[in-house]
Amino acid sequence: MNKTRLGIVAIISSIILSASSAFASLDESKELKIINYNVYNGMKLDESEGKQQFIKWAKEQDADIIAWEEMNFFTREKLEKFAASYGHNYAVLLKESPDDAxxxxxxxxxxxxxxNVNKVVDNLWHGALYADxxxxxxxxxxxxxxWTAKRIDEMNLIIDSIKYSxxxxxxxxxxxxxxxFSPMDKSEYDKSNLxxxxxxxxxxxxxxxxLVDGKLSYTVQxxxxxxxxxDALKIKHNEFISTAPTKVFYDQSSTPLRYDYIYVSPTLKNDVLDVKVIKDDFTDNYSDHYPVQMIIKNH
Known part of the structure; x- marks a missing residue:
């Protein structure tokens, strides 16, 4: 084999090695950063093509995993392209209807x-996405x-799906x-106008x-x-921290609310390193909800 061909082989080998090393390995990560974010009606407030403002924000967060809600108008292809733009080569959408707001x-x-993806839509208003x-x-x-009664049914379905898994x-x-509402926030809501x-x-x-009998219900959670x-947030914070409304106009309530959660099973409790509600210039203005971030030890 001549020197030119050897050189070409070396370049190709280098490219292959570089590409293979770019793939993230879960086993090598000591921590996992996980974000949950309700983005308001398909990221409606980001009017850029391909949702470039959300992409920029997601790149800055450099989370390992992001759970998204209200992904209206996304298709599988759009979601995969969107996720790849901030370094996530894997993406799953529960359901798609590009024209249904x-x-x-x-x-x-x-x-x-x-x-091990399981997409469940039966007996759930928006559905639930199960994935490992x-x-x-x-x-x-x-x-x-x-309807509170329906939320109770939905949560009980999720609880049983785990119990019998x-x-x-x-x-x-x-x-x-x-x-x-979380029962852990009851004292805050009792003194509010909620x-x-x-x-x-x-x-x-x-x-x-x-309402149930004219009162706030805490039964779901x-x-x-x-x-x-x-409730992961309460592992690290005793004080009440709202996730809505943001600085964008929001008609849900004039009272600060906590609607966005990350819950963990008992086996993960001691692995939770940090939890916070992300409030920054971007999240103030691009959705009606703030995202919740959790960092856990990975082992």
Whole structure:
């Protein structure tokens, strides 16, 4: 083989080695950064082609895994291209309807392979996306916004799906917009105007049934807590931290709310290193919800 051909082989080998080393390995990562973000009606407030403002923000966060809600107008192809733009070569969309503004699918993107995907839409308002990344089991969901009774049914479905799974004691992470109140925030809501806010909204929109016997209900998340799951934010923060509204106009309530959560199974509790609600110049202005970030030890 002459020197020219040897040189070509060397270049090709170098390219192959470089490309292969670019693939992220979950086993080599000591920590995992996970973000959950409701992005408001298909990232509507980012009017750039391909959602460049969201891409820029996601690059800056450099999360390993991002759970997304309200991914309206995305298709599988659009999501994969979008995710690849910030370094996530794996992406799964629950469902797609490019022309339906009320479809509200959830999605998950990752640096690492997403496997064992299960897309559940029956008996759920928006649905739930089940997916494994390594030995972590993810459930991404967005609960019913209109009726507490339906939210209770939806959460019970998710709880049972884990209870009767092949790995009920495993590493589970439930992330999403739960459209419900944590009992751990009750003291904050008791001294707020939230109850009156909801009563006024229900007068204007009779379809809404978010109160139970005229009171705030904590049953949705109390059932999740009773099943052993842990509100990750409260592992690190005793104080109330809202996830809505942002600085963008938001008609849900004039009272600060916490609707966005990451819950973990007991086996992950001691692995949680940090949890926060990300409030910055971008998240102030590009959705009606703030994202929640969790960092865990990976082993």
């Amino acid at each position: 009320a479809f509200f699918p959830v999605a998950i993107t990752s640096k690492y392979p997403i496997v 990344i390594g030995n972590y089991h993810f459930v991404i969901t967005h609960l019913n916004p209109f 092949q790995d009920p004691k495993g590493k589970w992470i439930i992330a999403g917009d739960l459209n419900s 109850l009156n806010d909801i009563k006024e909204k229900e007068k204007k929109r009779p379809i809404l049934e978010n 109390q059932n999740l807590i009773n099943a052993g799951f842990i």
